[in-house]
Amino acid sequence: MRAENExxxxxxxxxxxxxxxxxxxxxxxxxxxxxxxxxxxxxxxxASKDFLTWRLERIAAMMELLLAxxxxxxxxxxxxxxxxxxxxxxxxxxxxxxxQHGFRDDEFVLTVEYSRKWGxx
Amino acid sequence: xxxxxxxxxxxTLGGGSGLFKKEDYWAVWIGLGTVIVAIIxxxxxxxxxxxxAISFPAWDNFAKVSAYLGAHLSGIIGLWxxxxxxxxxxxxxxxxxxxxxxxxxxxxFILGVLVSILGAxxxxxxxxxxxxxxxxxxxxxxxxxxxxxKWLDTAFRTEFYVKTGIVLMGATLPFTLILQSxxxxxxxxxxxxxxxxxxxxxxxxxxxxxxxxxxxxxxAGGSICGVSAAxxxxxxxxxxxxHVSVAISLVVVWAVIMVFLLPILxxxxxxxxxxxxxxxxxxxxxxxxxxxxxxSINEQAIKTFTLMKVVGRDMFVGIWCFIMAMISVTKWxxxxxxxxxxxxxxxxxxxxxxxxxxxxxxxxxLLLASVDAPTAKSVSASIIAPxxxxxxxxxxxxxxxxxxxxxxxxxxxxxxxxxxxFTTGVLVNVPLGYILSVIVLGGYWAMVK
Numbered sequence: 072m073r074a075e076n077e078x079x080x081x082x083x084x085x086x087x088x089x090x091x092x093x094x095x096x097x098x099x100x101x102x103x104x105x106x107x108x109x110x111x112x113x114x115x116x117x118a119s120k121d122f123l124t125w126r127l128e129r130i131a132a133m134m135e136l137l138l139a140x141x142x143x144x145x146x147x148x149x150x151x152x153x154x155x156x157x158x159x160x161x162x163x164x165x166x167x168x169x170x171q172h173g174f175r176d177d178e179f180v181l182t183v184e185y186s187r188k189w190g191x192x
Numbered sequence: 193x194x195x196x197x198x199x200x201x202x203x204t205l206g207g208g209s210g211l212f213k214k215e216d217y218w219a220v221w222i223g224l225g226t227v228i229v230a231i232i233x234x235x236x237x238x239x240x241x242x243x244x245a246i247s248f249p250a251w252d253n254f255a256k257v258s259a260y261l262g263a264h265l266s267g268i269i270g271l272w273x274x275x276x277x278x279x280x281x282x283x284x285x286x287x288x289x290x291x292x293x294x295x296x297x298x299x300x301f302i303l304g305v306l307v308s309i310l311g312a313x314x315x316x317x318x319x320x321x322x323x324x325x326x327x328x329x330x331x332x333x334x335x336x337x338x339x340x341x342k343w344l345d346t347a348f349r350t351e352f353y354v355k356t357g358i359v360l361m362g363a364t365l366p367f368t369l370i371l372q373s374x375x376x377x378x379x380x381x382x383x384x385x386x387x388x389x390x391x392x393x394x395x396x397x398x399x400x401x402x403x404x405x406x407x408x409x410x411x412a413g414g415s416i417c418g419v420s421a422a423x424x425x426x427x428x429x430x431x432x433x434x435h436v437s438v439a440i441s442l443v444v445v446w447a448v449i450m451v452f453l454l455p456i457l458x459x460x461x462x463x464x465x466x467x468x469x470x471x472x473x474x475x476x477x478x479x480x481x482x483x484x485x486x487x488s489i490n491e492q493a494i495k496t497f498t499l500m501k502v503v504g505r506d507m508f509v510g511i512w513c514f515i516m517a518m519i520s521v522t523k524w525x526x527x528x529x530x531x532x533x534x535x536x537x538x539x540x541x542x543x544x545x546x547x548x549x550x551x552x553x554x555x556x557x558l559l560l561a562s563v564d565a566p567t568a569k570s571v572s573a574s575i576i577a578p579x580x581x582x583x584x585x586x587x588x589x590x591x592x593x594x595x596x597x598x599x600x601x602x603x604x605x606x607x608x609x610x611x612x613x614f615t616t617g618v619l620v621n622v623p624l625g626y627i628l629s630v631i632v633l634g635g636y637w638a639m640v641k
Contacts, residue, residue: 076604078440079423081433161433176525183430185423189345191440191597 079185083162085137085155086180087130093122094129094178102126133174140168215352218282220548223359225278226582227552227575230363231559234574242574243267244274245581248312257309271585272301279352288346296347303330304588320459323584324487324591328451331595340596350593354480355545357586361498362552363579366560369495370553373640374503377473380628381504384474387624388415392617399616400609404524405431408516409439410610414617417506417543418443418478424509424541428517428533429524434604441603442614447481448598450622455488466637467630469493473500474625484591487584496637500629502546510541 090102101118105111130153137155138144145156157165162183169179211217230241246267251257261268276297283293307330310316311323321329334340389411396407409431413422419440426436454476458468469486472493476482479501486497517533556576560568629637 073601074605076437076441076602077433078437078444078602078604079426079433081436162430163432181430182427184427185433185436187351187419187423187440189597191419191444 078188078191080158080188081161082156082158082184082186083160083165084182084184085133085165086182087133087153087155087178088180089123089126089130089151089153092177093126094175100126129174129178132172133169133179136168136172137165140165212285214544215282215286215349216355216544218286219352219355219359219545220551222278222282222356223362223545223548224551224555226360226579227363227555230575230579231555234571239574240270241578244271245578246271246585247581248308250312250314250317252314257312268305271582272298275301275585282352283346283349289343292343292346296344299344300347300589300592303327303592304585306330307592308588320455320488322488323588324484325452325455327588327591328484328595331592332448332598333595335596335599336601345597348593348597350480350590350597353586353590353593354483355548357483357583357590358479358498358502359545359548359552360579360583360586361494362549363556364576364583365495365498365553367550367553367557369640370499370503370550373496373499376633376636377470377499377504378508379504380470380633381474381500382508384621384624384628385415385505388617388621391620392613395616396610396613400613402609402613403432403435405429405520406435406438406610407613408520409436410442410614411617412512412516413439413443414446414477414614414621416512417501417509418447418481420506420543421509421512424513425516428513428537429520437604438606438610439614441606442610443477444598444603445600446614446618447476447478448594450476451481451485451594454485458489461630463630464634464638465490465493466496466640467634469496469498470500470633470637471625471629473497473504474629475622476501479506480590480594483587484594487587487591491580492641496640498549499640502549506543507546509543510538513541514538 090100090106092100092103099107101115101122105115105119134146134153134155141157141160143157143159145154147154147156162181166176166181170176233240243264244267246264249256249260276294279297280290280293284290304327307327308323310330311321311326316322316326392411392414393404393407396402396410397404402410405426408429409422409426412425413419415421416425422436422439422443425431426439431439450472454472455468457463458471463471468489469492472482472485472489473496476485476497482497482501483494486493514533514535514537517537521533556571559575560571563571
């Protein structure tokens with residue numbers, strides 16, 4: 072038995088939701104107001120455009136940071152989110168990178184999954 | 193889902209695509225498939241299934257074994273071939289190397305035949321080293337002292353074999369028995385699991401100064417369902433990787449100790465097989481290890497063990513995960529964003545092989561209920577008895593694999609504080625399991641046959 076032995080595999084998944092609040096303080100984002108049919112107007116559309124531009128830029132910045140820090144990521148896009156996944160970077164390191172660059176925990180959804188390493192009872 | 197760039201594809205959890213991509217589901221397909229094929233062959237008047245029911249007779253003179261081998265050689269080869277084909281299909285679709293699996297499984301099967309023969313000797317029986325413990329012991333000795341080529345690892349699939357065996361186990365347990373004994377098993381298992389969980393958590397955080405998440409992973413491993421619980425709840429509460437590794441190592445070490453210790457205690461204390469199996473189901477830490485311990489007693493012990501462990505404990509790991517994830521997010525992290533756990537987690541974590549266990553039980557129970565008494569006797573002889581033997585072989589592969597894959601040098605070293613916290617839980621779990629299984633409900637479990 073050795074301290075450095077590992078008996079599990081850690082899978083880290085960052086989900087960046089495109090149309091949520093995106094970490095903003097207000098109760099709902101302009102996009103959420105628009106998609107819930109709470110009054111549509113040119114101003115709301117422009118606010119939604121600004122929100123989406125801001126949000127996508129934030130997501131792209133977070134992705135760049137994570138990709139720069141680590142080369143082994145699985146990337147995928149879904150209709151409402153972008154997903155990054157790895158089994159080779161500890162989630163604490165990834166969190167630290169994002170926090171150090173001013174990103175808050177509510178700008179992404181972090182999921183940690185463990186599976187047993189081969190041969191473990 | 194459209195990929196914008198793919199280093200590797202993000203796997204989806206649950207859903208239809210998982211039906212052929214997960215070991216749990218393959219255990220269900222193989223187990224239920226065996227039951228259905230057995231019924232079809234029986235209906236067609238075939239004797240194929242009984243010919244596959246290979247069980248070596250007790251012997252003190254090897255001539256008896258030679259005679260049995262001579263008379264049943266085609267059955268042994270047929271059994272090997274059937275296992276090889278169905279496991280190979282599963283292993284291939286699960287993405288493993290078939291070229292390594294086929295020779296590897298053949299070696300495992302030959303080892304299985306050898307330990308079955310050795311375990312049937314009167315000398316082995318005298319020393320209580322029947323096939324299950326013999327397989328475990330032989331596996332542990334080979335796994336820890338003999339260099340094993342890496343390619344053989346493909347065939348050592350402990351979890352896969354035990355889950356397949358448990359699904360087949362369903363065919364030998366009437367569903368009415370599961371319905372009758374399930375709530376009792378759940379009640380007993382929950383009392384012990386909650387007490388042990390709280391003890392390890394309390395000892396870890398208060399006595400030994402461990403982190404809350406670390407203590408939670410240790411507590412889950414020691415109380416709910418072993419390694420499966422440690423990794424599921426470790427992920428739910430975002431425990432550190434090295435902490436989960438330590439929890440797993442402690443589960444493995446204590447599971448191997450209990451495989452030998454519990455059957456010895458049951459024999460020394462003259463505990464009947466029914467309560468003995470229930471005690472193992474309550475106090476053993478891993479399914480595969482628990483089956484090995486129960487199988488070293490008798491068939492009734494395997495039944496009460498399965499009711500307690502599978503129906504009473506394993507099924508509820510998802511609910512534990514949901515509760516612990518909720519506590520972690522709302523109390524420990526104090527986050528108010530979109531990461532709250534959803535109820536879907538209960539289904540995602542549900543051990544799907546349990547569905548196969550129920551399915552196999554329902555199919556055979558309905559079949560028995562729909563035929564007259566003489567036909568029911570024929571069903572027992574041509575369907576249930578051979579499935580019971582095939583299940584035993586799946587368990588023999590499991591026991592060998594436990595030994596062959598439990599390489600103590602590969603485990604993470606644990607330090608005295610996690611060891612002490614986990615052991616505090618063992619000191620609650622084992623006596624409490626004894627009190628409930630033997631003293632309080634001993635009469636009930638003795639009647640479960």
